[in-house]
Amino acid sequence: MPDPAVVVAQRVAxxxxxxxxxxxxxxxxxxxxxxxxxxxxxxxMGLARLVGKKPHDVAxxxxxxxxxxxxxxxxxxxxxxxxxxTYDNDYLGALLHDAARDPNLGVHRAATTETxxxxxxxxxxxxxxxxxxxxxxxxxxxxxxxxxxxGHRVIRENHIGDWGTPFGMLIEHLIxxxxxDAARELxxxxxxxxxxxxxxxxxxxxxxxxxxxxxxxxxxxGDADTLRLxxxxxxxxxxxxxxxxxxxxxxxxxxxLRGESVYNDLLVSVVTRLRDAKLLVTDNGAEVVFPAGFxxxxxxxxxxxxxxxDGGYNxxxxxxxxxxxxxxxxxxTLMLYVVGTPQAQHLSMIEAxxxxxxxxxxxxxxxxxxFGSVLGSDRKMLKSRTGDSVKLVELLDEAVQRxxxxxAEKNPELPVADRQRVARMIGIGAVKYADLSSDRIKDYxxxxxxxxxxxxxxxxxLQYAHARICSIFRRAGSTREATRQTTPVLSHPSEHxxxxxLLQYDSAVWDAxxxxxxxxxxxxxxxxxxxxxxxxxxxxxxxxxxxxxxxxRLALCDLTARILADGLQMLGIDAPEQM
RNA sequence: GACCCCGUAGCUCAAUUGGAAGAGCAACGGACUUCUAAUCCGUAGGUUGCAGGUUCGAUUCCUGCCGGGGUCGCCA
Numbered sequence: 001m002p003d004p005a006v007v008v009a010q011r012v013a014x015x016x017x018x019x020x021x022x023x024x025x026x027x028x029x030x031x032x033x034x035x036x037x038x039x040x041x042x043x044x045m046g047l048a049r050l051v052g053k054k055p056h057d058v059a060x061x062x063x064x065x066x067x068x069x070x071x072x073x074x075x076x077x078x079x080x081x082x083x084x085x086t087y088d089n090d091y092l093g094a095l096l097h098d099a100a101r102d103p104n105l106g107v108h109r110a111a112t113t114e115t116x117x118x119x120x121x122x123x124x125x126x127x128x129x130x131x132x133x134x135x136x137x138x139x140x141x142x143x144x145x146x147x148x149x150x151g152h153r154v155i156r157e158n159h160i161g162d163w164g165t166p167f168g169m170l171i172e173h174l175i176x177x178x179x180x181d182a183a184r185e186l187x188x189x190x191x192x193x194x195x196x197x198x199x200x201x202x203x204x205x206x207x208x209x210x211x212x213x214x215x216x217x218x219x220x221x222g223d224a225d226t227l228r229l230x231x232x233x234x235x236x237x238x239x240x241x242x243x244x245x246x247x248x249x250x251x252x253x254x255x256x257l258r259g260e261s262v263y264n265d266l267l268v269s270v271v272t273r274l275r276d277a278k279l280l281v282t283d284n285g286a287e288v289v290f291p292a293g294f295x296x297x298x299x300x301x302x303x304x305x306x307x308x309x310d311g312g313y314n315x316x317x318x319x320x321x322x323x324x325x326x327x328x329x330x331x332x333t334l335m336l337y338v339v340g341t342p343q344a345q346h347l348s349m350i351e352a353x354x355x356x357x358x359x360x361x362x363x364x365x366x367x368x369x370x371f372g373s374v375l376g377s378d379r380k381m382l383k384s385r386t387g388d389s390v391k392l393v394e395l396l397d398e399a400v401q402r403x404x405x406x407x408a409e410k411n412p413e414l415p416v417a418d419r420q421r422v423a424r425m426i427g428i429g430a431v432k433y434a435d436l437s438s439d440r441i442k443d444y445x446x447x448x449x450x451x452x453x454x455x456x457x458x459x460x461x462l463q464y465a466h467a468r469i470c471s472i473f474r475r476a477g478s479t480r481e482a483t484r485q486t487t488p489v490l491s492h493p494s495e496h497x498x499x500x501x502l503l504q505y506d507s508a509v510w511d512a513x514x515x516x517x518x519x520x521x522x523x524x525x526x527x528x529x530x531x532x533x534x535x536x537x538x539x540x541x542x543x544x545x546x547x548x549x550x551x552x553r554l555a556l557c558d559l560t561a562r563i564l565a566d567g568l569q570m571l572g573i574d575a576p577e578q579m
Numbered sequence: 580g581a582c583c584c585c586g587u588a589g590c591u592c593a594a595u596u597g598g599a600a601g602a603g604c605a606a607c608g609g610a611c612u613u614c615u616a617a618u619c620c621g622u623a624g625g626u627u628g629c630a631g632g633u634u635c636g637a638u639u640c641c642u643g644c645c646g647g648g649g650u651c652g653c654c655a
Contacts, residue, residue, distance in 0.1 A: 028598090032595070033602075034598095038599080040599085045598075048635070082598080122655095157642090164654080164655075165654085296581085298651095299580085299581065300588085304652085309653060322613085341583085341652090342649060344583065345582085345649095345651070383589095405590075407617090409617095410615095437592085442583055442592090443648080444592090452615040455621050456592095456602080456603035457591095457592075457593085461632055462616075464615080464617060464618080467617095468617095469614095475614065476614085507595075508595090514596095518649090519592095520595080522624095523593060524647050526593095527602090537619045538619085539639065540614070579615085579617080
């Protein structure tokens, strides 16, 4: 389906070529969204300098030469030389009809199918998931959905912390409790308690500490009984993670778990391959690599530590093994790391070393999808009243509870069974949307009132717009599918404004995807909702003045609802039909 | 000390890769015998941290300051 802006840009380029055949420079002929018109073209300003004329005169000339019959109803010159365009209503109507018949609602597929490995969520075994896992999980899930929506092959990887020295202590604690009791404690989700008890014993009892140390050695040595206990811990944690993901409504499953331990057997080869590549250096008893361009506080080269003094490996080694695995076995062409900003330097060192070692071909891109922290109203990292980190499950439960109370108050007619189902969609949706709707690189302030509000850029506002449309169709007596035969006729300005925005879904999705910035899709959907509600207030649908107008408006409603639901789905948010 | 990120209306945030600074709250004024008023319409609100530079044009790019956060070798 042709994007109107693309068609216009081509016509503008043609007009310029005709008027100024001698100009060979690349010109910005793009038609951009504008506050003052449907689109604006800014080519005249740059061109004026090249041809030595006034921008306004150049713009006038282009406006005259420009052939936009059947596309634009008006072209005006404004300001220093902006071309303001108004699209023709019949043209927009025809494009809407195309979009409505497209199962992808106008969103074009990727020209080349990428194999995208997305690394996100990454909780720790035997530890509670807390608010610190929210952003990675939610942003990662949205990116998974967006990539899939345009046809990429997506591999989800949940890189859980299932290895390392803490497991000596955890396994010993498990033994102390007895396997049966320990499993029960873990399965009810009291991971925090389990971990804290183990930690406390480790710090207080030298005897326990000794056992824990010995247990680490057994674990690393592959002792069968120790491995069995370790697997028990991992399995119980996985079961717990699954319940959290279920509650949160993200696509992660057990099949996506790739614990650090998976890479254990590859760590030796990371070392040998780095040594063969002549990158490995022994420094202070550790085996390290010095990638170019990284310095420490003394301005000396900063190493990436591959093997510690004590012979153990650390996370840099695992991360490098991951890169090898993703490139050589999974054939990744794009690797996304959805992890917090503090890891920026670490990841760029990993990339530098992997490139130096020849493990990362030019054709494979690696991107750090970084994000800021969730803050409390005091603008510090969000903590519970007791000062602990906020448990993710408790946060989500509270969201659903608050949503349910809100529904009970505002729509008492909704049956209780529906109320609970809808409360989940609204509560969870509100939390996710609050996380996704602001620029991920920045911190954001967690605020129940604001995220659950029906005003402003919130999930409930978008969901409400969707629910109102569904309500219209329940009364309309016609099916949603039937409206897709109709070519909308746009007469009212708010119909025109809505139509224009509906046609930009494709570019909104791609814009968000290319920047790995879901908030851009949020902004689009919010603007779509405001344009729809504005239309809703001004243009009666079921009581439209004519049958033609009624059908036309139903078609606009249907397409709006589909794009809202589809867009929210890409963000991992459900759109209830009633609320 | 070095490097990275952030700084936009009173508050919370946008701004499509250099194009005419926009929303929502809060404030004020309007609109429900109406398809869900859980909403809408209007008014007001700005030296985009500061100072330079590049450009026809800078919130955006460059330099230097100020303020906040982060990172800087054996945790992940």
